[in-house]
Amino acid sequence: MRSPFVNPSPSPSRSPLRFTPASSPMRHTLSESLVKENIDRAESLIAKWDLSRHSPSSSSSSLYRDCRPEAKQFLKSVRDLQAAMHFFVKQDSASDKLVRPQSLMQTAMKRLEKEFYLILSTNRQYLDHESVSARSSSVSEGYEDDSEDDLNFAGDGSESAGTPERTSSSATVMADLKAIADCMISSGYGKECVKVYKIVRKSVVDEALYLLGLDRTLTHSQIQKMDSEALEKRIKCWLRSVKFAVNTVFYGERILCDHVFASSLPIRESCFGEITRENAVALFGFAESVGKCKKSPEKMFRSLDLYEAIANLWPEIESIFSYDSSSAVRSQAVNALVRLSDAARLMLADFEVAIQKxxxxxxxxxxxxxxxxxxxxxxxxxxxxxxxxxxxxxxxxxxxxxxxxxxxxxxxxxxxxxxxxxxxxxxxxxxxxxxxxxxxxxxxxxxxxxxxxxxxxxxxxxxxxxxxxxxxxxxxxxxxxxxxxxMGWSKVLASLPEARPAAAAEMPVDHAKDTFRRFNAAFEETYKKQTGWVVADPKLRDEMNVSLAKKLLPRYREFYEKHAAPLRRDTFREGIVRFAPDDLGNYLSDLFHGPEGSGSFSSGHSSSTGSSKKGRSH
Structure with a gap:
């Protein structure tokens, strides 16, 4: 017998056979038969994992953990049920034939909801923010390669963070979550999936920020009432943690959320916003509250530290919290920058006033x-x-x-x-x-x-x-x-004659004696007055010593060499020549050290060769 779908050669004695149209009773019966077979197969697998049976193989075990090969078939069974319901709806939307696949769909969704929860809660080591962030390239490249056809074992959890094994395990767990989420959303059970996701991931974010020392329960009033030491500790903790919070915790959460709910922009926007908004607003709200605290010039640098941290992170903040549902986070970060900026300006103005007053x-x-x-x-x-x-x-x-x-x-x-x-x-x-x-x-x-x-x-x-x-x-x-x-040495310099050798040679002895006496008196008076004076900078001190010595010592040395020897006898008797040129150099080098560098004049006189030295006392 020929197949009814084969068109034989036409015969002149009879009309040619034609293809059976798809809407014919025969084709309809065949299609319905295939649909029922699919429903039977789906029922066999779904019933095995029915949570209501309370059997060891259904309630206490996990499809993705204990029987991963069946996970792929389970998702296929759900797709078959979807196709069956679409088939029967086209026939008759009120058909009794819809009851069975709808019931099986509900049973399957309960199992997938539990599997979704189990994967989220028992694989946290693979869903930590650092592991998820390692897959950041997936965000820009898309998720076309992630499907339920790539279901591998997640490993035994022995991998260390950052290793290829751990990254691979993280990718597998994320693929499992995405496959379940896609299936539940396409089946009309996205609400149940999202509810589980929000509860579990919100607790993960809360814990991560708590371990960083970031307390989102602090109110503005509490921050304002903190003493300086307690507030300083909080600020230091915030500065240490904010970069990790933004670039790892919130960033990793955004990557995971975008991946799991890649099939629905509204869902991933809603999930990410609800999971992170409260913590992120509190994080930047702390910085704004510090900007509102009582201001003083000493608090300037902490305000600038906070401002700098947020300003440096702003590109990441704007990118991570780009959804409309996260606009409150962006606004809070901007408000913190504005408040800290205003505080810095006010403290600069107060600093200027403090100088003037x-x-x-x-x-x-x-x-x-x-x-x-x-x-x-x-x-x-x-x-x-x-x-x-x-x-x-x-x-x-x-x-x-x-x-x-x-x-x-x-x-x-x-x-x-x-x-x-x-x-x-x-x-x-x-x-x-x-x-x-x-x-x-x-x-x-x-x-x-x-x-x-x-x-x-x-x-x-x-x-x-x-x-x-x-x-x-x-x-x-x-x-x-x-x-x-x-102003300080004019009297001393004026007591010496100008450097004119001829005039100096003709100076009478009595005139020379008077010159030495005037110089001695002027130098001793000036030196004693300035022994307590100070030049704090060593370089400036040396420059001033050298400059003063250049002006004083050559003139005194010239006068001393021409007139000290004839007065030697009088020097012993009257102490007319009290300073040799080298003595003056030593005295000058003692200047500008303050009270500890001052010395007393020696009571003796210099030798004719000018070799006597003043003992310094520092």
């Missing part, structure tokens, strides 16, 4: 570096390390007054820092007026400006303020030092 009235002994200068420059040095962050903060906050030592194209942060230095120097100039001795006031100015220059050269201030600015300040230091010499 410094009320210390006591003059620094010896004209040394004022504590205000040390404090301000150390503070500015630290600020310079945050120059990139501060550039954003002060970009639209120009300095009201121009800084003459800077160019017109100076950046806002350079202008702001230069302005603060200028405010400091104006205050130091005012404090210099408290010294009754003009020479000491110039020494005080030289000391403090030198401290400013040295600190600027040793930090990023050098690049922010520029070499030209630094050079101008160094020139001012030299001018202050020159003014000190002029």
């Amino acid at each position: 410094d009320g210390s009235k006591a003059a620094v002994p010896g004209g040394g570096v004022h504590p205000l200068t040390r404090y301000v420059m150390n503070y500015l040095n630290l600020l310079a390390d945050y120059s990139e962050i501060l550039s954003d903060i002060v970009a639209d906050w120009p300095v009201e007054a121009a800084v003459s030592d800077l160019g017109s194209d100076t950046s806002p942060i350079s202008a702001r820092l230069a302005w603060l230095v200028l405010v400091l120097l104006c205050k130091i100039n005012a404090k210099a007026e408290r010294y009754k001795d003009v020479a000491l006031s110039y020494l005080f100015l030289a000391n403090n400006l030198q401290y400013v220059v040295v600190k600027a050269r040793q930090s990023r201030l050098r690049y922010l303020l520029g070499e030209e600015w630094v050079a101008k300040q160094e020139a001012k230091v030299k001018q202050y030092a020159a003014n000190y010499e002029k």
